[in-house]
Amino acid sequence: xxxxxxxxxxxxTEMGQEVTLRCKPISGHDYLFWYRQTMMRGLELLIYFxxxxxxxxxxxxxxxxxxxxxxxxFSTLKIQPSEPRDSAVYFCAIGTGVGETQYFGPGTRLLxx
Amino acid sequence: SQKIExxxxxxxxxEGKTATLTCNYTNYSPAYLQWYRQDPGRGPVFLLxxxxxxxxxxxxxxxxxxxxxxxxxxxHITASQPADSATYLCALPPWGNNRLAFGKGNxxxxxx
Numbered sequence: 001x002x003x004x005x006x007x008x009x010x011x012x013t014e015m016g017q018e019v020t021l022r023c024k025p026i027s028g029h030d031y032l033f034w035y036r037q038t039m040m041r042g043l044e045l046l047i048y049f050x051x052x053x054x055x056x057x058x059x060x061x062x063x064x065x066x067x068x069x070x071x072x073x074f075s076t077l078k079i080q081p082s083e084p085r086d087s088a089v090y091f092c093a094i095g096t097g098v099g100e101t102q103y104f105g106p107g108t109r110l111l112x113x
Numbered sequence: 114s115q116k117i118e119x120x121x122x123x124x125x126x127x128e129g130k131t132a133t134l135t136c137n138y139t140n141y142s143p144a145y146l147q148w149y150r151q152d153p154g155r156g157p158v159f160l161l162x163x164x165x166x167x168x169x170x171x172x173x174x175x176x177x178x179x180x181x182x183x184x185x186x187x188x189h190i191t192a193s194q195p196a197d198s199a200t201y202l203c204a205l206p207p208w209g210n211n212r213l214a215f216g217k218g219n220x221x222x223x224x225x
Contacts, residue, residue, distance in 0.1 A: 098206075
């Protein structure tokens with residue numbers, strides 16, 4: 001988990017509420033990735049940034065999902081409105097390239113009731 | 114599209130034995146392949162990378178092979194210990210317009 005801080009670690013919310021997940025990469029890597037992990041679908045890439053610029057958001061499931069990276073040390077993933085099917089563990093990861101070794105944060109476990 | 118397959122059934126193994134996991138892929142010709150370890154409640158942690166021109170790679174008690182003809186990688190944990198109990202994921206680099214793709218992982222349980 002070294003190199004990436006995620007908050008909150010756990011989030012329980014009700015359907016329809018807005019959820020904001022946060023990621024703070026500590027070390028200097030040019031790429032930042034947001035993943036979602038479920039038992040059924042495994043680890044899915046949602047979006048990734050290169051030098052704070054969103055490069056590929058084709059994995060974002062719907063318009064309800066949005067992500068920003070205002071600077072090199074902070075990124076957010078927002079779900080508005082949230083739905084029960086969004087329940088999953090969301091990981092932020094950093095790396096030096098799209099196919100290179102990635103360093104994951106501890107994840108945020110989201111439960112939408 | 115490319116597909117990555119790992120055994121969905123947990124591998125239960127006696128301490129001291131060798132655990133062997135399989136990662137198969139289709140419609141794909143990766144230049145390299147990665148293996149990660151994931152513990153409950155934690156993010157995946159990088160273990161090993163093996164390139165297509167390397168038949169075998171070792172790191173301590175871990176050994177990875179890469180057979181580009183069979184489109185398969187094998188992951189071995191020798192002299193397994195209870196601390197090796199975790200889920201192990203293989204990952205393949207982007208090909209074409211695709212991104213780094215992870216298998217669903219294979220759980221290993223080492224029984225003392």
